[in-house]
Amino acid sequence: MPPPQQSILAVDDEPHMRRLLEISLRQAGYRAISAGNGREALEVIQQQQIDLIVSDLHMPGMNGLQLLESIRKQYEHLPFIMVTAQGEIKTAVEAMKLGASDYILRPFELETLEIAIEKALTVNRIQLENSFFKESSQPLASGIIGESPPMQALKHMIQQVAPERATVFIVGETGTGKELVAKALHEASSRKEHLFVAVNCAAIPADILESELFGHEKGAFTGAVKERIGKFELANGGTLFLDEITEMPIQLQSKLLRVLQESMVEKLGGNRPIQLDVRVVAATNRDPMQAVREGKLREDLYYRLNVIQLPVPPLRQRGEDVSLLAEFFLSKRPSQLSPAARLCLQQYAWPGNVRELENILERAAILAGQQAIQPQHLPADIAQTPAIKPAENVAQTTATSLSIPRATEAIERRLILQALDSCQGNKTKAAKLLEISERSLWNKLNQYELR
Template sequence: MTSSPRVLIVDDEPNMRRVLEIMLARRGYRTLAAADGLEAWERVQEGGIDLVVSDLRMPRLDGIELLRRLREAKLDVPLILMTAHGSLDSAVEALRLGACDYLLRPFDVEALELAVNRVFASRRLLQQNDFLRSEVARAKHGLVGISSAMQKLRRQIEQVAPTRTSVLLTGETGTGKEVAARAIHDGSERADALFVPVNCAAIPAEMLESELFGHEKGAFTGAVKHRVGKFELAQSGTLFLDELAEMPVALQAKLLRVIESGEMQRLGGNDAIRLDVRLVAATNRAPQQAIRDGRLREDLYFRLNVFAIELPPLRERREDLPALLAHFAQLQRGAVPSAIASDVVEHLQGYAWPGNVRELRNMVERAFILAGTQDLKPVHFPLDVGAPVVTYATTDHPPSDLRLEPAVEALERSLIAAALRDSGGNKSRAAQKLGISERSIWYKLKKYGLGE
């Protein structure tokens, strides 16, 4: 069953209420009725009303006063006013208070249908615009690089993008899984609809279900109004579930049911909502290990893992460093590649890049701050988060110091620093990313002089 909007019809004439109910029900809307503004006010406060169609003149509480109460209570419920006794003053007052439309009786079916459809089309557009405005500040970098690893990645995206297939992206933190997911969306027939990303690790577990599926007013403490979830926002588009293995296992079971059935319910709601959403999921954990650790349901993994793409770490595509540097410099200041000294790339080549492309992007931003009006030079890229790690795969000669302990400590220090950056300085979350206890991370932070 597909959920349709619920319209409250308010009129003191029983015959008119019945006629309006029939007119709207035949066009797929669910209807309720109230005999006057006071009864309507009580029904609206109960929640679940998507639109009010109200007469202007009624006993106890008229349409204008009903509209005034809605606005004073900051209840975001649209209202269409109808009247057989229209005047310029009443129309102006209604529109000033935020009425969506003002219909003069007698009106035909098409006029009412047009007014109601216009309200819901406008509401949908506002929801999408609000979401898009929140996305404007997000980086939308392209797939930059000429390495064989990047060429393979582009081929895989070109293969799967035009299909309806679910995709599972794997790879280390900062390798660009959201960038790849956006490229899949942009290359699909859904490109004109929304791409909706959800970071499952960044949202508290108790809020994630509501974030995904939305809720009705009163569904839980603090649910003061109806809310549209990310699944509904992504209708006809793509939903990107990042850090899937951080989603609570119980919620993974519900997600699997939604994927299998193709429909969902809002929290506190009873109506099933049919979905047309493409899913792209990602995790920085090895899926099979996450399954063994109890972090990822095996049945959900097999359902999403129809087409798997592994994103390469930056240390395995070092030949892309010049292009990436120029790209991030262009994004930061509109700088041209000549604004980067030639020895910067050489300076960065031996670094282990535990934070991958995201770390490089942040490093370029910091370098511009340090450089001011100067060209970017090696001194503006301090590698002070840990000694650069040079592997046998990237040099013709092994390092002169073959002792294991200093190399391990240097790598550990780099990984801890990267985890702290990715977690915004949150030590508990950094410990979770590293797979160690909070007690361990506090010990290591003190040992390496980090986080002070």
Template sequence: MATPKILIIDDEKHMCWALEKAMRQEGYIAISASNGMDGLKKIKDEMPSLVILDLKMPGMDGMQVLKKAREINPRLPVIILTAHGTIDTAIEAMKMGAVDYVTKPFDLVELNIMIKQHLAVTQLQTEVNFLRSELAKKYGNIIGQSTAIREVIQIIEQVAKTSATVLITGESGTGKEVAALSIHHNSPRCEAPFVPVNCAALPEQLLESELFGHEKGAFTGASSRKPGRFELANGGTIFLDEIAEMPPNMQAKLLRILQEKTFERVGGTETLRVDVRVIAATNRDLRQLIREGLFREDLFYRLNVVQIHLPPLRERREDIPLLVEHFIQKFGTAYKVNSISPEAMSLLEQYDWPGNVRELQNIVERASIICRGHEIQPEHLPSEIQRIHTQKRGIIIRFPDQGLSMEQLEKELIVKALEKSGGNQTKAAKLLGISRSAFLYRSQKHGIF
């Protein structure tokens, strides 16, 4: 691991000298800057591991430097140096992203412990990000830590080693093709082609030609022999998306290739044999389609050797922050966005996502485009998501005809919130948009409990 580099930004030269000496004694690389502009330049050029920043400096003060530093590197840990009289400002700086603060005169041992703790956290975050990126390489872009997604990844890991046919189910936008790619990339067939086919996008005659190829003159416009997708996928994997939309005649031909591994091109007589793994996907209930006579039962059992169900995003909301972070990183270079506000993230976590992960990706990209700063805010989200807060909270009180004083109104709101939350104080406070301690204070003030 590289030796951590500590940057000290302070207009007092003796303070910079003393801290540089102390940092070198601890085994760190130490550099300093005597003003905010020079400090920001060194953050860009030197890429320090941690910054010690004095709040009170002439010209550009510490708060301004902190704001600019966060724009340059949102993950850079910044420890604030402050005098006793400006502790409130230091706390405000922590709200802006500083990791800690010490008051002058400070205990050097305490500062060293603080630095080690925050460097350890940064190192841990770096390792976690590395492991996530490695996991993404290994399993495509399946991102998440929820139980449901961990189970999906475990099944993929097991089935990838085999040549078993796989049926992937799940709503539109849940990432069925990503899962199919993950199976292929982690299988012995990974060096061979992965060939996707959308069964709903092609009419029956064209679909047959696409899958099995055709001979010259097989139909009008067939001016030359064309290999089909099964031929192109030989040795690898073919992914049949929207398999439920495949016409009955084509279902019979697909059944044959699954059973015998053989087929003929359209207009041809030569029987061709291929070694292809089949992965199919659908967002529909195939068993219901079987009952309606729209899907062959024997084909279903041939496809359903291993089934992987991808849960909708609303059933794994704990994965939303990870997905948002991934998409921000994906679009960040193009649109200069590197973070999202807690308020905007909260709205995304509450939304039901009918379009699932695909919809989330589109919304993050849209927000990145219209965001003029570096952080996505609630106003950058679509109106249907911005309205969630109001809808969730609802109207908890109906105003009576007679007027109420502010005191009476506050008490009435607290009582209604308690009723709506079933007496749960934390939930009632959340309904009113205040902290639990503020809720308790107001409740006691009105003699509610």
């Protein structure tokens, strides 16, 4: 389905001029609508989506300034271009003060009108995006970190799926980085020039969530003192990420399903359908089919969202990525990981996934200050891993392994870590303590990835 055309309302009391504007706007690729005066224009705006208004100044009944003033009371962000005659610059300036996006002087070339329309629509979009970024603390993705086989497979799927229009359902445990995956989908798609808008369905009260998603008209309910643009409309042309979709109230899920099926939304308190070109990406930390069985997720909505499913692997299944992630989280801090602390992190199960790793490293970096992060700077349940058990317990630790090479490797790794800890990381002293050459120590550090 191609993106919807933007709708331009041409308001002029001269039939010939209206007809000329309609033809010109259609040739420029817009959906052209016309009204013969201000009153008619207000009726049109109440009934259907309008992206921009081009209005003559002089009209019987309600002139262009009165129309602009009336529109600004209800629709704060609707772009408005005033058409005035030569010698009416003062009136044009007054129109700008009332909130007009621009003005053009009669007689004008059609190219001048097209440039003014494109400029007004662009400025309006930038203003909306700036407003969104001020409210949002979520930065765009800087890339997915991980070279383990599960992450390589995930990256490959993202590249395959990103160019498509189909909805995507991201499934993964809490803290695995589902929003980062959604942002990567957006940034690898043709929609990257438009907004990525994220909504956490679990963090917004149920009575507010509907307005957040769909927007509302001024006066739609008590407290609706001005028009609000919903997240769907804000993400038009881009990507809307619905996180924790299973926490959305079940009655609201039916409205969401209708929006997805019809690619249109209506604001609360309004009856103007707004055509949408939005890619929806949903996510959950639950088993989605279990959520359906428990009545947390509508079955028809699940199948509508689950066109493509992207499972995000937990951190315990991508152990080789722990070091890469740790280096990333510590890249802007003076602290570095000691080999012993690195091994502790690699052997921990990470029930809280990447988010837990980030929080623990932030704490450890504060405790370590300018020094390297040691096991004692980590929480006890992470520091007390087999990696730092005393030498006399090594035999007991490896007794359950029947593989001599594996047991030997485990003993060597632990002895090297203990020697490095005893010598504060000094390789020459550690090699003497281990009774091996410094070159042999460096080889083993490379072999066991302890550098």
